[in-house]
Amino acid sequence: MESLEQIRERLLARFPDAALTVIANPGPAGQPSLLVGSPHAASIAAFLRDDPALRLDYCSNVTGVDWPDREVVETIKRTVPPPPPAAPADPSAPPVTPKVIEEKVKRHIPGYFEVVYHLYSMALKHGPVILRTRTADRTDPASLPSLTPIWRACEFQEREVYDLFGIRFTGHPDLRRILMWDEFKDYPMRKDYVEPDDYEWEPTPHGAVLDKARRHYPAPPESR
Amino acid sequence: MSLPGQLSVLFPLASGLGASSPLAAVLPASDSALERLPLTLRGLLTGWLPASWQWLANSLIAIVVLIVAFASLFALLTLAERKILGRVQNRPGPNRAPLPFLNLRTYGLAQPVADGVKMLTKEDIVPDGADRVLHFLAPIALLAFSILTLAVIPYGRLLVALDLDASVLFFFAAGAATELAVFMAGWASRNKYSLLAAMRALAQLISYELPLLLSVVPVVLMAGSLSTSVIVERQGEWWLGFLPRWYVFTPWGLAGFLVFFVASLAESNRSPFDLPEAESELIAGHLTEYSGFKYALFFMAEYFGMCALCGMAVTLFLGGWQAPLPFLSFIPSYLWFAGKLLALLGVFMWIRASFPRLRIDQLTRLAWKFLVPLALINLGTTAFWSLTADWAGLLQPLRWLIAAGLIAGPFLLLGRNLSKGLGPRTYRYAA
Amino acid sequence: MTTVLLCLALFTVAAAAVAMAMRNLIHSALLLVASWAGIAAFYLWAGAEFVAFAQLLVYVGAISMVVLFAVLLTRHSRLDFDREPETRGRVRLALFTGGAVCGVLVAAVLGTAPSSVPAAVPSLTVRQLGLALMGPHAASLLAVGVVLTVALLGGVVLAASARHSDPEDAP
Amino acid sequence: MLGTGLLQGLAVTAKNLVGSFHDPERYVTMEYPEVKTKLPENYRNFPFLVHDDPKDPLGSLRCVACTICETECPPQCIYIVMDRDEKGKALKRPKVFDIDISVCMSCQICVEVCPFDAIKMDQHYEIAETNRFQGLLLSREQLSKSNAYYHQLHPTEAAAVDALLAEQKAKQAAAKAAKAAPAAKPPAPAAPAANPPPPPAPSAEAPKPPTPPAP
C-alpha cells in the first residue's frame, strides 16, 4: 500500500482545494493519520473507496475524541545576544558566549471535537488508512459530515458518537441516540461531563468517592 | 338381556361390557383367569344389583376406571417426559421432590404430586377484558372432548368401554371438536397475540385432520368394519405360523402408520409441530392468559389427546391387544396394549427431545403437499392390495413388490419436491 | 322415552333461540354449534349412529370453524351496520316471509299422526349402509363427491389467485 | 432420502439416553449441596491478609499499609488507614483494612501488585449475608488468616512465596551483618542504629513475577 504522503498527493491532485494535512503519530505504533477538511470529506471518502489502487471498502472503526482547551507550557530556548560590551573590545578577554535562557511560554490551544475513521481494504487486504475530521471549536452545535452513505458500517458507530459526544452528522440517514435513552439530555463521553449526583453510600469511601461522600454526609460514616 | 333398541344404542356401554354383543360370541375368549380378571372384579362389584341397575353400575365403573387410569398415566407421563428429556441431555431430570411428609428422596416419583399442588395453589388470573364464560369453558370443553375419544379404544380382549359399530368415526368426531375449544381459548383471552396464535394452531389442527383421517381409511377398508374391536380381531392371525398379521407389517400399513404417526404428532401439538406454545414466538400462544388450574387442565387435555391418538395408532396398526408371538398369548391382552401404548408414548417423547420446530408455512406445506397426497396414494395401494388378495403362491412376493413400489415411488418424489433447494452443502476453503 | 326426546328438542330449540338473541356474535355462533350438537343427539336417539357421528364430525368439527372464521375475518363491529330505515314495505315483506315459514312448519307438525308408537327401529350396521350407498344411491354419492371437489378446487384457485396480488415469499 | 437426517438425530439422542446410565462422560450433573466440585489450586475468589504467627493474628500481619493495592484496585473497594502510635509516628501496620466484598470482583490485581505478599486470594464462594454493608464489609479481623491456611489453599504458590521471603530475610540479615561488622571496627563513625529494614521503595519496579504455581 502506498504511504500516507503519496495518498495525500494523489488526493490533492484529485481535489485541489481540499484541506489535507498528515498528522504524525508520535508513539511507536507508526500509524499516522490524514486530517480531512469537512467540506470535501464525503467525496474524498468515496474516492478512497472506489480508487482501484486503494479499494478501502471496509470502515472498521469510527471513534469520537473530545480534545478540551489546553494550556501548553513550552520551554523555549532563546539565545540572548551578549550585552553591548561596555568596555572596548579587548581581544584578550574570553569571547562573551551568547547567553541561552529558557522561557516558559504559556500557549492556549483551542479545543475541538474529532472523529477518527480506520479504513481497511478487504479486496486488497491492506490498511489501515486513518482519516480524521475535526470541528472548528467545541461550541455545541458541532456537526461533521457523515460517511454512512459511503460505508454502511458507520451507521451505528456514528450514531454512538452522536449519542456520547453530541456531534451531529449531516447526511446520516437515521441519526438518533443508540445507547442512552432518547430523553437523555447530556453527552456522557465529553471531558467536561458532570456526572449526575446519584451517589450511593459505600462503606469504603476514599479518593474521589470520599469527596462525594462528604457532600452527602458531613462527617464520613463512623470514621473507624 | 336385550334392551329396548334406542337405549342400547344411546347407552351401548352396558351392552358392550355385558359381553352380550354379537362379537363376543364369535371370538374364542381365552379363558385364562388373568384374562378375565377385570371382568370378574367388575362382576364382584355389581353382581348383586338387579339387571336394570347393573348396566348403569357397569358403565359408571368403566368411566371411573378410564378416568383414574388415564389421569394417573398423565401424572406419570409428565414425570417420564422430564426424566427422558433429562437423560437425553445427560442430566438426571427431577429427583428432588420429597413425599409430602417424609423427606425421603423418591427419584422424582413425588414430582407429579408437587406439580399438582403447585397448579392448584397458583392464582387463577383472568384478564378483565376477557370473556369470562368462554375463558372458563374452553379448558373444560377441550378436556371433555379428549376424554370422549378414550371411550372407543379396545384396551383388552373384552375391555372396550363403548363397543360401537362406527367407533372409529366416533373417535374422530370427538377429536374434531377440540378445535372449537382451542378457538374459544384464543378468542376469550382478548389478547392480540393469543388470537393470532389460536389462528395458527387452528390452521395446524385442521390441515393435519385430513391426513389423520385418510391414513385410517385403508385400515377400515382392509378390516371391513369401522368397529375398533373388529379391526383388532382381524389382526389376530399369524403368517407362517409365528409372524403376527398386524397391519403395520404390510407396505400400505407401514405408510399409513407413518402418516398417522406424523399427523398425530401435529394433532396433539407435540415436538416438531409445537408451534402454538413456541416460546420463541408468541410466548404461550393461546394459553398465554391462563394460569393455575385452568392451565393444568389444558396440559392434561393435551396428554389425554396424545394418549388417545397413540391408543388409536396401536389399535389400528400395531394389532391392539394382540400378542406379537403365538406362544406369548398367555400374557393377558391388556398388558400387551399397555406395553405398546407406553412404547409409542416413549417415541413421542424421544422425538420431542431431538427435533427443532417447523415454521407455520412449512408445517402446512408438509401437510398439504406431502402427507395428504401420500395418504391418497396409500389408499390406492390398499385397493390394489385387497383386490389381489387371492393371488397364487409365486405372485404373492410380486404383489408385495408392486405395493411397496406404489408407495416408495411417490414417497421419494414428494420428498424431493418438498425439500427442493435444501440439502447438505460442501464448503470451499480460501486459497 | 319421550322425556329424552323432549329435553333434547328443548335444548336444541333453546340453543337456536338464544343464539339469535345474543348480542355477542361469537357467543351466538357457539350456541349455533351447540344446536347442531343437539341435532346429532337426535340422530343418536333415533338409533342412526353413523349419521350422528358424521354430523358431529362435519358440523361441530368443520362447519363451526368456517362460521367462526367468517365471523372473525369480516368487520362486524356495532357501528358499521348501517341500519336501513324501517319503511312500511319492508315490514310487510318481513311479516309475509315469516308467516309463510311458520305455516309450513305448523302444517308439517299437524300432518303427522300424533303419539304413534315409533316403528321398530331397523338396526342397521355400517356395512349395510355402505352397500346401500354404493348400490342404489351411488348416483347421489357421486354427485355429492363432484360438488365437494369443485368446492375444494374453487378454494384452491381463490387462495392461489390471492397469492399473485402480494407475493408470498421473497422472489 | 427425506428423513435420514432425522433418523441420525434420533440415533444420537438415543446413544446419549443409554449412555447417561453407564458412561460418566454422558452424565455430568453434580448435585451441588451434597457433592461439591473440587476446586483447582489456582481458583481465586476474594482476597485475605496473611499473618505469620497464629498467636497474634493482627500483630504479625505482613501488610505494612503501603496502600499500593488501594490505589491499584480497579473498583477501589479497599480502604486502609495506617496505624500511628501516640506520638503520631507511623507504624508499619494497618489500623483499618476493609475490603467491600460486594464491590470486589476478585480480579487478583491487588495480589499481583503487593510487594510484600501480604494479600492472597481465598477460595470460599458461599457468601450469603442478610446485610449488604455490615455483612459484606470484611474488616481486618475477618480478613486476617494464617500462612498455614495459605499453604492449604495454594500449596505450590505458598511454598514459592515462603522460599522467596526466607531468601529476602537472609539477604537483609547478611546486609545488616555486613553493615554491623565494619561498624564494629571503626567505632567512631558509628552507623546509626540499624533501623528497621527500610521499606523497599513503594514503586517497586516490575511486580515480583509470581513464581509459576502448579495447578
Place this chain on the structure above:
Amino acid sequence: MTSPAAPSSFPSGLPSSPGAHVRAVHDDFHGDLLEVSMGPHHPSTHGVFRMIVTLDGERIVRLKPVFGYLHRNHEKLGEQTTYLASMPYTDRLDYLNSMTNNWAYAIAVEKLAGQAVPERAEYVRVILAELTRLLNHTCLAGFLLQDTGCSGTPLMYAFREREKILDLFESLSGSRMMCNFQRFGGCRLDPTPEWLAAVRQLVDGYGRFLDEFEALISGNEIVMARTQGTGVLTPALAISAGVTGPMLRATGVDYDLRKVDGYGVYPRFEFRVPLGAHGDTYDRYMIRILEMRESIQILRQALRDLPAGPILDPKAKNRGFRPKPGEAYGRIEGPKGEIGFYLISDGSPNPFRYRVRPPSFVNLTILEDMCLGQTVADAVIILGSIDIVLGEVDR
C-alpha cells in the same frame, strides 16, 4: 421511547439486501400492520435486547433494534483507570470470550508502547484464543438450535463441552469466565505440563464431539428447512456494513485477520479458512462448525511446538505503566469478528481515549436488512446466527 422514525430510505449508492423490495412495496402504510415489540425480556433475545417488529400478516416489514440496556459507559471507565486496571474490565465486554478480549487489549497496548512479547507467551496466547473460539462457536450452535425450539438438547451437549474448556481456564487463570490473564508483554502465569496435557486430551476428544453434534444437527431436514434460505446476506452489503468474522466468511468474502494481519505467531501454523456460498443462516452455522475443526488443527500444532522460555517479558512494566504520548489501533480475529482497541495516550497512567471496536455491535447494523420479508420465527434465528453478546454491544 419516541416512535421509530419513518423507514430509513437508504441512499441508492449502498448495496441492498434481497428483502429490500419488501420495504419499497409497503411504504404506504395501509392500516392492518401489527407492531410487535420482541424483548427486552423475550426468552430468545440473547440478553437484554429489543426488536420493534412491524408485521404485515406473518411477514416482517420493518425491524428496529433497540438496545443500550446494559450500557455502563465502559469507555469512560477506561479513561478514569490505569491501563492495568482496565484489563479485568475487558473480561466483561464479551463475557463469553474473556481471553480474546484480554489479548486484543494487550496487543493494542503493546503496539502503543512498542512492547515486545516472548515466544512462549505468543504460543500460549494462540492456544487460549483457539480454545475460546471453540467455546464460543459451540455456544452459538447450541443457542441457534435452542431458538429453533430443540427443547435444550443441542444446548446441553454444547454446554457439556464448554464446561470442560472453562475448567481448563479455571485451573490456569483462577476464574472460569473472568480470566484477566494477559498482561502487556506476555501472560500472567506459565501453564504447567499437567495443564498442557489436559488441553491435549480435550483437543483429541473434541473431534468426536463435533462429529456427534453434526450428526444430530447438520443433516437434520427440519434444521435445513428452518435455516437454509433465511436471513440471506450478500457479500457487497456485508463488506459495506463492516460485518466481520464467521458472518462475513459465510457470504464468501475471504477476510480472516489471522491470515490478513498475521498477528501473534499465526503465520507459523497452516490452517484453512472456510468460506460459505449462500450467506444464509445455515452457512453461518456450518462455517462456525468448520472453523472449530480448523481451530483443533491449530491447537494441535501449537501444543506440539510450544517453546520454553519466559512467559512475561522481563522488561515489561504493568504497574505504573506510562506509555509515551501517541495512539494505536490493535485488532485481532475474535470468535465473533474483528475486536479492536483504539488507544490515545498522553503520557499519563490513564489512557486519554480508550475505544473498543466491538464486532457484535457492528454486525447488528444489517439485522433489519436480513429480516425483511421473513417471518417472526426467522427473525429470532437470524438474530441468533449473528451471535451477539449484549455486554459488548452496549459497552
